[in-house]
Amino acid sequence: MTEHFFAPCPRGLESVLAAELEQLDAASIQPSPGGVAFQGDWRTCYRANLESRIASRVLWQITRHSYRSEADIYDLTHALPWQDWFEPGLSIKVNLAAIKCPLRSLDFVTLRIKDAVCDKFRATRGKRPDIDTASPDMRVHGFLDAQKFTLYLDTSGEALFKRGLRQTQGEAPLRENLAAGILALAGWHPGTPLLDPMCGSGTLLLEAAQIACRIAPGSGRQFAFEKLKLFDAGNWKKLKQTATSRQLERTFQSIYGSDLYGSALAHARHNLAAAELAECVTLKQANVLEISPPAETGILVSNPPYGMRIGDQQELAVFYPQLGNVLKQRFSGWRAFLLTADPMLPKTIRLTPSRRIPLFNGALECRLLEYRLVAGSMRKTKSPDAPEQTAATHEP
Structure with missing residues (x-):
């Protein structure tokens, strides 16, 4: 079954992330500022988490719909089958970002999303998940633009740039x-x-x-998708074995x-x-x-x-x-x-x-x-009155 995903990345790396995802068999790849949308099955998701060197996370899109009010966002979130995806014993955290959102308080919208998830679990399972803002089991990411509300479940957990390799770091480390x-x-x-x-x-x-x-950069860590009810442990084991055999x-x-x-x-x-x-x-x-x-x-x-x-x-x-x-x-x-x-x-x-x-x-x-770098000057010979030419590109 084809699912929709979004992989955020550092701004400026969208083109190389898109090329990387193509190598990982992702489909319908669409770069946008700050990340790349793509489609694929759960094997594609597992592989992107395991092998992407450039993505920050892999987010699973669970709804995208028009909205007009905070009540719409609550209803859209509450309608989702959260109980089919993970157990209420897992802790959650809700993150929200917005561009040109007409709603007055993003903090209030974040609270409404959290309430909707917890209320759905209480109605279906008689128990609600705890909130953990430091190290949650599951992260819910919302995004609002002027007209659309998009909600994601984070399949990565800790950010993918946390490889678990760097033991010490200097004053201004690169991610x-x-x-x-x-x-x-x-x-x-x-x-x-x-x-x-x-x-x-x-x-x-x-x-x-x-x-x-x-x-594979993710070979030494665990991922949030391993806690989902639809997790395919056999498929995941084969992917890790294949990655190990290529080393x-x-x-x-x-x-x-x-x-x-x-x-x-x-x-x-x-x-x-x-x-x-x-x-x-x-x-x-x-x-x-x-x-x-x-x-x-x-x-x-x-x-x-x-x-x-x-x-x-x-x-x-x-x-x-x-x-x-x-x-x-x-x-x-x-x-x-x-x-x-x-x-x-x-x-x-x-x-x-x-x-x-x-x-x-x-x-x-x-x-x-x-x-x-070439021997001598990189500048071409020009007349004294001609303006200086440079080869600089991509300057915004």
Whole structure:
């Protein structure tokens, strides 16, 4: 039976998530700002939870209908067969988001959804589920636009970027699915040398090593769909066995990381060792301004320090041009991808980006800047009076 699902993701990653879901046999794929809608059976849902590196969650659409009032939303929610989906002994949490919603109080609407679920259980089973806002068994997600009310059951539970691999982290960690999305946007594939010269706790390296070893990102965790009454344990077991059989031996890959600070590198080593991926990645303590490329060509990806993290704008004003010089002089033939929330970086690094991709690390708006590094200047010869041309794209 075909079901409707929605996979939210960090803004800016919708295109690569859509491509990933296509590889996972999803159908009717429709990207929209902040996620991708798709259709499939429950096996598709299980597989998306197990194997998607970019989705934040997989939400099962259980109703979509027009509304005019809070009473409509209560009635639509109460009409659903909640008792057929899970037991009242499980705790719940209701989340609600809205765009151009005409109703006055989203908090009140959230309360009405919760009341409708609890009232339906009390009427059909004589018992209502408890509310747990910290770690609920089941999450109910509502979305309101100007005319339509859509309700989802979260099949993931904890967010999918919580892989359970990263044991320690630095001051400004990347979410794991954002790191995986950056690698996808960069077009990186195993076998291509990859370097993160400011690796921090190693999130980009962890994601790359998992990709190289074909490790399903959800293979070490549990999911909310396992608590649903319609859960097919046999199908799920086969999917996990198939994913495990595809894994490759955890041997050296052309994945390299370095950091100026020994404490950050210690975090990266610990995380890689805890994930049993230490053999796949070469780490060393080094200043990014003094390193040499580990291969003639490859992809450099990094999340360099910026003002919100270390708070020293003057220091960064000196550092960014030096970083640009290192990339231009030593990494000819490479492509570099820098994620930054600092508008000063693209202005002071003195390189012309070929792409500027808006991304979000949580609520923090960033840009992923791509630099195609060639010997000498990247700018074409032009007359003194001609306006400067850049290859920047995707700037909103």
